[in-house]
Amino acid sequence: MRDYESDDDIIKEGLLKKGTNKEDKMENVIIMEHPLIKHKITILRDKNTVTMEFRKLIEEITMLEAYEAFRDLPLKEIEVETPIEKCMSPVIDGKKMVIIPILRAGMGMVNGVHAMVPAAKVGHIGITRNETTHEPESYYCKLPSDISERLSIVLDPMLATGGSAVEAVNYIKKAGSKNIKFMCIIAAPEGLKRLSEAHPDIEIYVGNLDRGLNENAYICPGLGDAGDRIYGIV
Numbered sequence: 001m002r003d004y005e006s007d008d009d010i011i012k013e014g015l016l017k018k019g020t021n022k023e024d025k026m027e028n029v030i031i032m033e034h035p036l037i038k039h040k041i042t043i044l045r046d047k048n049t050v051t052m053e054f055r056k057l058i059e060e061i062t063m064l065e066a067y068e069a070f071r072d073l074p075l076k077e078i079e080v081e082t083p084i085e086k087c088m089s090p091v092i093d094g095k096k097m098v099i100i101p102i103l104r105a106g107m108g109m110v111n112g113v114h115a116m117v118p119a120a121k122v123g124h125i126g127i128t129r130n131e132t133t134h135e136p137e138s139y140y141c142k143l144p145s146d147i148s149e150r151l152s153i154v155l156d157p158m159l160a161t162g163g164s165a166v167e168a169v170n171y172i173k174k175a176g177s178k179n180i181k182f183m184c185i186i187a188a189p190e191g192l193k194r195l196s197e198a199h200p201d202i203e204i205y206v207g208n209l210d211r212g213l214n215e216n217a218y219i220c221p222g223l224g225d226a227g228d229r230i231y232g233i234v
């Protein structure tokens with residue numbers, strides 16, 4: 001297990017850089033710094049946070065992360081008539097984006113993106129981690145046929161070994177997607193490195209970078225099993 005004291009130790013080691021400043025090796029990684037995100041993640045981690053609140057927090061954090069992730073969406077000017085006069089004003093340009101949650105836990109993040117972009121399409125990709133090997137096993141994939149013309153937003157709250165995320169992006173690229181962003185809430189350094197190296201051409205948005213993985217490949221301190229907590233399975 002790689003053991004770091006804090007994000008700052010990892011940064012010192014030159015593994016990656018915080019914030020939106022992209023200047024070093026893992027320049028496709030953006031770690032959130034907003035106090036609202038940090039605060040909500042703390043409540044999310046608490047084992048006493050109940051299912052309903054957990055689900056709401058996942059949505060809220062995703063919404064705030066989406067705000068960062070969508071900074072570079074292209075705009076075009078359209079004419080609009082205000083009560084005062086006509087003017088040209090910007091709207092999002094291009095085909096609607098497709099949100100792709102990795103089942104099951106990724107589903108918890110869909111409403112958070114829809115709160116920002118209500119017209120986004122939704123594709124689904126089913127991947128589960130083998131409990132013994134921790135390797136990903138795919139069981140479902142339904143993506144829009146014109147995915148090559150859309151921005152793909154892959155959602156999964158947990159990036160642990162990175163196996164599931166790498167596999168999901170493999171599928172999405174095979175389906176023709178050329179413009180991909182990955183959003184997670186908690187990442188382990190191991191998974192972040194694996195995803196960033198396997199897919200250096202995608203942007204990876206991370207709510208918080210945790211210390212590392214334990215012997216069961218769970219993120220520490222993490223928040224436990226995200227899918228179980230979203231769906232109230234004990």
Ligand code: PRP
Nearest residue numbers: 103104105128129160161162163164227
């Ligand atoms: C969890 C999580 C990720 C994966 C992360 O899903 O939601 O998809 O594990 O682990 P990895 O980075 O080591 O691949 P899980 O496989 O438990 O399925 P679930 O969403 O159905 O609970």
Ligand code: URA
Nearest residue numbers: 160218219224225226
């Ligand atoms: N999946 C989870 O839900 N949590 C972890 O810590 C690792 C994988």
